[in-house]
Amino acid sequence: MALISPSRRLRRTPFSEGVEAAGVKGYTVYNHMLLPTVFRSVEEDYRHLKEAVQVWDVACERQVELRGPDSGRLMQMLTPRDLRGMLPGQCYYVPIVDETGGMLNDPVAVKLAEDRWWISIADSDLLMWVKGIAYGYRLDVLVDEPDVSPLAIQGPKADDLMAAVFGDSVRDIRFFRFGVFDFQGRDMVIARSGYSKQGGFEIYVEGGDIGMPLWHALMEAGRGLDVHAGCPNLIERIEAGLLSYGNDMDRSHTPHECGLGRFCNTATAIGCVGRDALLRVAQEGPVRQIRALEIDGPAAPGCDRAWSVMAGERRVGQVSSAAWSPDFGTNVAIGMVRMTHWDEGTELTVMAPDGPRRVVVRERFWL
Structure with a gap:
């Protein structure tokens, strides 16, 4: 794999020093910043995320x-x-x-x-x-764009770690709500949210100078909780149906096609610049939509480009993200499928890099 060449256009984060000390093995580029993708291995990081607690450098969420x-x-x-x-x-x-x-x-x-x-x-x-x-x-x-860099705390022990640093009142934050908490004399917005289904928080760190002191405080407080540096995990996010913009969707897709129709109130969201265009989609429904897919065979290769989904000789969709799930014993995937073939249990063929494979449409995601 070729190296990523550093430059001023590819920004480090306030937590990069901690990420490097933790042994990061891979990065991707996200909003012109470094986003860690793996520490020990994708599978080991996946298991640890589900069992303990991780600190994620997600400063790229500008x-x-x-x-x-x-x-x-x-x-x-x-x-x-x-x-x-x-x-x-x-x-x-x-x-x-x-x-x-x-x-x-x-x-x-x-x-x-x-x-x-x-x-x-x-x-x-x-x-x-x-x-x-x-x-x-x-x-x-x-x-x-303010000088704000999110740091995510994710995993079943996230509440215990956050309480050790910010006090027990942090446990009272409700899902998709936030509170303001003190850290070394600085106010920090802390929300109960994050890019996993394991539970946790996102700390909106204002000012890069406080990034590493906070990182060190979390790591020290989490020694007894088996805290590790981590990152959004490909396997877990697919199991949970968490979409990745630029991978699973882009501006050629509407929210309804992405399964996000419940977040669209086209009748009452007056003023939205795309409202008129979405009214017809809301009334008639999409002709294609994101679906959970189960792919047969051994662990699938990395999905660095879309794989065509075929019904005979006809292309009826594509797979945009795929990974082997150790917990479910199958290849889990996210794809966009036409309405004629998106029903639960529909069997199709995906043109994976290592050859055609059977794929089955599932009604819901695994987590």
């Missing part, structure tokens, strides 16, 4: 900050999810769409105040789109 009187209006323009009932202290998963209804990102919106929001983005240059909308509509809002 924030787009909206601040000013029109920040709420701008936020609603970006997403078909109705935000009128959202209160400060809440986090919402929000599909972000363009004027055609195509997915631009699938971030978490953090409402800090009525006039201040963070959009914790997936891998795309969303900042430029948001600045363009704000400028084009002459909104009274400042749009910028």
Whole structure:
């Protein structure tokens, strides 16, 4: 495997020193930053994530900050999810769409105040789109990328580790809510959220100088909990049906095609720039949609490009993510399948790199 050449365009994170000391073995590039992908092995990291607790450097989940009187209006323009009932202290998963209804990102919106929001983005240059909308509509809002770097604590022992550093009151944070906690005299926004189904938190670290002191404090407090450095795990996220923007979906897909229709309130999300385009999709339904897929055979190779899904000689979909699941004893996968073939139990053929394999459509994901 070729090395990634460092440059100023590929940014390190406030936690890179800790990640390197922990023995990171692989990176990907995400929002022009380094994102760890493996420490011991994907399988060992997977097992540890399900049994203990991990500290993840996810500083690549950059924030787009909206601040000013029109920040709420701008936020609603970006997403078909109705935000009128959202209160400060809440986090919402929000599909972000363009004027055609195509997915631009699938971030978490953090409402800090009525006039201040963070959009914790997936891998795309969303900042430029948001600045363009704000400028084009002459909104009274400042749009910028603040010096905020998320650090995720994930796994069944996450509550115990967080309580050891921030106090027992951190256990009271509800799912997709956040609180503000002190660390060495600095306020930190902590949300109960994260890119796994094992439970945990995301700490929004403001200021790069406090990154390593926090990393060291978590590692020291977690000695008795078998804490390790970790990262989003390919196997676990596929089992859980957690989509990866740029892999499982992009701007050629609508939220409804991505199985995110429940986050679209097209009748009431007035002001969303893609609302009109999504109205027809909401009424008629998508003609293709994300599905859980089970692939026969031994451990599948890495899915670094889409694999065609065939019904005889006809292409009816594609596999976008796949991995062998030790817990379920099969290859688990995420794919986009046409409505004519997406029913539970439908048997198709996937053109994997090592040859054709039988694939079965599943109604729901494994976790």
